[in-house]
Amino acid sequence: MEPKTKELEGEIKKLSENYAIKADMISISAHQIRTSMSAIKWIIEMFLQGDLGRLTVEQENLLKKAAESNARATSVVSELLLTNRTEDIVEQKYNFAPLDLVELTENSIFNFSGEAFTRGIEVIFLKPGSEVPKVKADREKLLVVLHNLLDNAIKYSNAHGKIFIVLKQTDGMIQFSIKDTGIVISPEGKTKIFQKFYRDKEAVKKEMVGSGIGLYTVKKIVERHSGEIWFESGENTGTTFFFTIPTFK
Amino acid sequence: MTKSILIIEDDDFLAGLEATKLKKKGYEIFTAPNSVEAFKIIDAGTKLDLILLDLLLPDVDGFMILEKIRQNKNMLTIPVIVFSNLSEDKDIQRVNKLGVSDFMIKSNFTLDELAEKVKDLIGE
Numbered sequence: 001m002e003p004k005t006k007e008l009e010g011e012i013k014k015l016s017e018n019y020a021i022k023a024d025m026i027s028i029s030a031h032q033i034r035t036s037m038s039a040i041k042w043i044i045e046m047f048l049q050g051d052l053g054r055l056t057v058e059q060e061n062l063l064k065k066a067a068e069s070n071a072r073a074t075s076v077v078s079e080l081l082l083t084n085r086t087e088d089i090v091e092q093k094y095n096f097a098p099l100d101l102v103e104l105t106e107n108s109i110f111n112f113s114g115e116a117f118t119r120g121i122e123v124i125f126l127k128p129g130s131e132v133p134k135v136k137a138d139r140e141k142l143l144v145v146l147h148n149l150l151d152n153a154i155k156y157s158n159a160h161g162k163i164f165i166v167l168k169q170t171d172g173m174i175q176f177s178i179k180d181t182g183i184v185i186s187p188e189g190k191t192k193i194f195q196k197f198y199r200d201k202e203a204v205k206k207e208m209v210g211s212g213i214g215l216y217t218v219k220k221i222v223e224r225h226s227g228e229i230w231f232e233s234g235e236n237t238g239t240t241f242f243f244t245i246p247t248f249k
Numbered sequence: 250m251t252k253s254i255l256i257i258e259d260d261d262f263l264a265g266l267e268a269t270k271l272k273k274k275g276y277e278i279f280t281a282p283n284s285v286e287a288f289k290i291i292d293a294g295t296k297l298d299l300i301l302l303d304l305l306l307p308d309v310d311g312f313m314i315l316e317k318i319r320q321n322k323n324m325l326t327i328p329v330i331v332f333s334n335l336s337e338d339k340d341i342q343r344v345n346k347l348g349v350s351d352f353m354i355k356s357n358f359t360l361d362e363l364a365e366k367v368k369d370l371i372g373e
Contacts, residue, residue: 031305031334031335034355034356035260035334035355035356038263038334038355038356039263039266041359042270042359042360043266045360049361074356074357077356081336085337107345111345111352113351114351114352114353114362115357117365117366118362140338140339143338143342144338
C-alpha cells in the first residue's frame with residue numbers, strides 16, 4: 001500500500017509541475033502575442049487617422065475590418081489568460097484574514113477606471129454612512145471576484161451607462177451588489193449563468209469573444225468564503241449581481 | 250510650458266509609436282529602453298511631468314524601477330502610468346501598492362486613448 005501511495009504522490013507532484021510550466025508558457029506567449037497586437041492596432045489607427053496619407057474608401061473599410069479582427073483576437077488572448085489561471089485561483093490555498101471591503105472596492109474601481117473611461121461609463125460607489133465591519137476573506141481571491149464582476153458590468157453595459165456598487169451590512173454578513181444598465185440575462189441563462197463555460201446568448205450578441213469562465217470562478221470563490229451569490233435581471237432594471245461574505249469575528 | 254514625459258519601453262517600435270503620438274499632442278518626450286538609461290535621465294534632474302512605464306524590461310523590471318522612483322524624494326508624486334501587456338491581478342496589486350496613476354493594458358487601448366489619459370493627468 002505504502003509504495004503505491006508514494007508512487008501516486010510522485011505522479012501528482014509531476015502533474016502539478018507540468019501544469020505550472022504549461023500555465024507559465026501560456027502566460028509568456030500571451031504577453032508576446034499582445035505586444036504584436038498592440039503594434040498592429042496602433043499602426044491601423046495611424047492609417048485610419050490619415051497620419052500616413054489619404055485613404056480610399058475601400059482601403060479605409062478594409063483597415064476597419066482588420067482593426068475589428070485584431071480586437072477580437074485580443075479578446076481571445078485575454079480570455080485564454082483568464083482560463084489559464086482559473087483552476088489555480090479556485091483550488092489554491094486560501095489565506096483568510098480581516099479585510100476592508102470598502103478599500104478593496106475602491107481599489108478595483110480604480111483598476112477599471114481606464115476601461116470605464118474609454119466606454120464613457122460612470123462607476124458610482126455608494127458607501128454606507130456608518131463604518132463597514134471587516135470581512136473574513138482572502139484578499140487576492142476576492143479581488144478576482146470584484147474584477148470579474150466589474151469587467152462584466154463594463155463590458156455588457158451600454159455606452160455612457162452607469163454602474164452602481166453598494167455595500168450593505170446584513171446579519172453577520174456584508175452584502176456587495178453591482179448593478180449595470182446593460183443586457184438582460186436570458187431565461188435559459190437564469191439557471192445556467194454560473195456553469196463553467198456557459199455564455200448567455202445575450203452576452204454573446206454583445207461580446208462575441210468570451211470563455212464563460214468568469215462567473216463560474218466568482219461563484220466558486222464566494223462559496224469558499226462561505227458566502228452566497230445570486231443575481232436579478234429585468235427589462236427595465238438592468239442586471240444586478242449580489243454576493244455576501246461573512247464579517248470577521 | 251511644455252510638459253515632459255519619460256517613456257520606459259524596451260520595444261523600440263512600440264516606443265517610437267507612443268513617442269510620435271504624444272509628440273504630436275505637444276509633449277516633450279524622452280525614451281529609455283531599460284533602467285540604466287531611465288535613471289540617467291531621472292538622475293540628471295530632467296524636468297518630468299509623467300512617466301509611462303512598461304513592466305517587462307531586459308535588465309531590471311518595471312516593478313523595481315517604480316520602487317526606485319518612489320524612493321527618490323523628487324519623484325514621490327510624479328504620475329506614473331503603467332503601460333504593459335501584463336494583466337494578472339498580482340501585477341496590478343503590486344504596482345498599486347507602489348503608487349501609480351493608472352494601469353493600462355497596451356493591446357486594449359489605442360494611442361489616442363493613451364493620449365487622452367495623459368491629458369487627464371497632466372493637461373496639455
